[in-house]
Amino acid sequence: MGIIITAFERSPDGGKGLARDTRVRWALEEVEQPYKVRFVSFQAMKEPAHLAVHPFGQIPTYEEGELTLFETGAIVLHIATRFGGLLPDVEHARARAITWMFAALNTIEPPILDLTTARIHEGDKPWRDERLPLVADRVRARLTQLSPRLADAEWLDGAFSAGDLMMVSVLLRLRASGILDEYPGLADYVARGEARPAYQRAFAAQLAVNRAQAVAG
């Protein structure tokens, strides 16, 4: 019973690994499960066939036999629950690792996404330049709280977990802004995540698709 995920036919970032299928690919690589990818165009994402799988018309989705899931967080948690290697076996440590998944997605990522909205989607608005620093400071406020929690540790809570996978993936979005480099401890943490062989394989796989598309286009 094979695993099939969906990804952008052509990723908006051109293959820098910021599209959310990279997170699911990374999780599958960590637990050493093979998978296939179905590519979806922007037009197809909004059509009934894809909306039946993903009500919000996005990627990634996850199919495994009769099970169909959407939401990157839910998919990564399912992978981590179904296969070994991404969550501790001990109940308390497991709950704490899952807490970091939620912290990445609900506390750290929202202001980071707001930064993209402010810069790109509201890039033509008269308030852009005055508003951007406000939004950037909301990101900094979160990183200032996260940074001491990690301190000199390699990962957030003991061994590498799905919580680190998600936190590194979220922080990666910040690199282009320069804000990540203001927090050397967090920048090192992200680099440790990227250095994992499973991340390297996931990144290379999504880059190969986007390079092929760029040539074809």
Place this chain on the structure above:
Amino acid sequence: MGIIITAFERSPDGGKGLARDTRVRWALEEVEQPYKVRFVSFQAMKEPAHLAVHPFGQIPTYEEGELTLFETGAIVLHIATRFGGLLPDVEHARARAITWMFAALNTIEPPILDLTTARIHEGDKPWRDERLPLVADRVRARLTQLSPRLADAEWLDGAFSAGDLMMVSVLLRLRASGILDEYPGLADYVARGEARPAYQRAFAAQLAVNRAQAVAG
């Protein structure tokens, strides 16, 4: 081994149930587990003792013996995993219910929180009136996608689950804006959630605290 959660000493909404401890109280009432509440002032939330429990200086937190958790989503998922009644036993249905938890927190709630930011936190900015409709339309775009998925069903995927608990809690935030009433099916769904005895007990408990504080203040 008792359960202790934290809540605002004085909730910013004065007891309308929008503070996130209501979600945790609701989950604990659904699974019929008693709990105690430790109240935290805005000042104490930013002090080392609380930051040791919650690195981002917020409420709620969850303590049960030696286990300490933060992040509402993680707490509700832990409660749903540890005690019966909020997640299906069947693996696939369980993964789908958890997917709706993530959808509520990661897809539906962010634009709703942005609406509060735009109206309140940026309420004194020159762009407020021009920007608010943009943000409101992002909320509508999500509800327009969610609404047909629920259609005439009572809950999002079979029996009431932690996914519904979270989705109803998130949508509740919209009531004051009037946007929820533009989607009668979703408004009815929220009303069904609020009508559950466990929600009623959770709401009453947090309201009682805020009423007592208002009198004391």
